[in-house]
Each structure stands twice: as C-alpha cells, then as structure tokens.
Amino acid sequence: MTGITQTTATVQTIATPDGPFTILADERGRVLASGWTADPTAIVARLAAPPADIREGETEAAAAARAYYAGDLAAIDAVEVAQSGTALQLDGWHALRRIAPGAPLTYAEFATALGRPSAVRAAASICARNAPALFVPCHRVLRTGGALGGFAWGLEVKRALLARESAT
Numbered sequence: 001m002t003g004i005t006q007t008t009a010t011v012q013t014i015a016t017p018d019g020p021f022t023i024l025a026d027e028r029g030r031v032l033a034s035g036w037t038a039d040p041t042a043i044v045a046r047l048a049a050p051p052a053d054i055r056e057g058e059t060e061a062a063a064a065a066r067a068y069y070a071g072d073l074a075a076i077d078a079v080e081v082a083q084s085g086t087a088l089q090l091d092g093w094h095a096l097r098r099i100a101p102g103a104p105l106t107y108a109e110f111a112t113a114l115g116r117p118s119a120v121r122a123a124a125s126i127c128a129r130n131a132p133a134l135f136v137p138c139h140r141v142l143r144t145g146g147a148l149g150g151f152a153w154g155l156e157v158k159r160a161l162l163a164r165e166s167a168t
Contacts, residue, residue: 009051011040012059016069018157021134025059026051030082033131034061036153046131046152048084065134073101073165081132088114092126099140101165106144128152140165 009032013022020038024047025031033046044050060079067075083093095113099105105113111123127138128150139158143149151158 007051008053008055010057010059011043011054012057012062013038013040014062014065016065018160021065023059023061023065024051024054025061026082028080028082029060030080031059031061031132031135032082033133034065034135035133036157061135068134069164076135076137079135081135083131083136085129088116088119088122089126089129092123093130093136096127096130096136096138096140099137101137101140102167104140104142104162106142106146107149108144110141124149134161137161 008027009024011022011024013020016036019036021034021036022038022040022043023031023034024040024043032051033043035043035046037043040054044054064075064079077097083090085093092114095110107120107123108117111117111119114123116122123141127141130136130138133139133153139151139161141149148155148158
C-alpha cells in the first residue's frame with residue numbers, strides 16, 4: 001500500500017532486555033511503528049502521516065515481541081505491519097522480512113536481493129525509513145565487512161539483537 005490513512009491507533013510499551021519497546025498499532029492490529037523507547041512521540045515521529053487518535057492499550061504485537069525475547073525468534077514473522085512508501089521501499093521492507101535470524105546481509109547484498117545491485121544507498125535508505133522496527137528486521141543489514149552501520153534505536157540495541165539471533 002502506498003497511501004495508508006489511519007484514524008485510530010493503540011500504543012503500548014513493554015519491558016525488554018534491550019530497554020522499553022513501544023509499539024503503535026492500527027485498529028486492525030497492524031504495527032505502524034515501533035522501537036526501543038518509552039516515548040510514544042518518538043514512535044509517532046517515524047510516520048509521515050500519524051493517526052489522528054492514539055490511545056494507550058494492549059496490542060497483539062506485544063505478545064510476539066515478548067515471545068521473540070523469550071527465544072522464539074520467528075514470533076515476529078506473523079505480525080502484520082502497515083507501511084506507506086514508494087514501490088521500491090515497499091519491496092525493500094518485504095525483503096527485510098525474508099532475512100533469516102542469524103544470517104544478516106550487507107547493504108550491497110540487500111541491494112542485490114532487491115534486484116538492484118548498484119542501489120546500495122537506496123537499500124540503506126529503505127532500512128533508515130523502516131518504522132516498524134523488529135517486526136521488519138532492518139537490524140539484519142550490515143555494512144560491508146560486517147560493521148554495524150546505523151540504527152535508529154542505537155548501535156547497542158542492534159548489537160544485542162544480532163547477538164541474540166546468532167546464538168540460535
């Protein structure tokens with residue numbers, strides 16, 4: 001979808017080993033944005049068109065995040081997300097969900113997986129603009145040579161996620 005308009009959303013913050021994790025989900029339970037912060041405004045700021053009405057409550061995605069942290073790394077795969085962007089961004093976000101835990105790609109490999117091997121900067125931009133972090137695992141993309149690169153929620157969180165996933 002390229003033009004998602006939301007009117008109502010639920011926000012929930014849960015505790016994780018990597019710090020507070022906040023989820024913003026629409027009325028259908030799809031994750032719009034998420035990240036490692038207790039500040040809902042930081043999550044809403046990730047969206048170009050935020051929902052008009054945001055209320056605190058329970059999200060279905062929180063159970064999947066808890067299961068992920070309990071060792072079920074596949075639990076996040078079934079969580080629906082709703083993202084708005086260009087065709088390339090949408091393709092990229094779908095491709096991110098296919099990267100297996102413990103098998104990160106470089107930005108160059110990710111660009112190749114998108115069928116655009118010369119579009120390394122575009123691949124990095126797709127990761128940077130990913131709002132539903134964890135559920136669309138942009139943390140699984142690294143710089144050439146294995147350096148962490150950037151991550152909106154901090155390199156310590158990215159390092160911890162990758163370590164958790166490589167331990168399986």
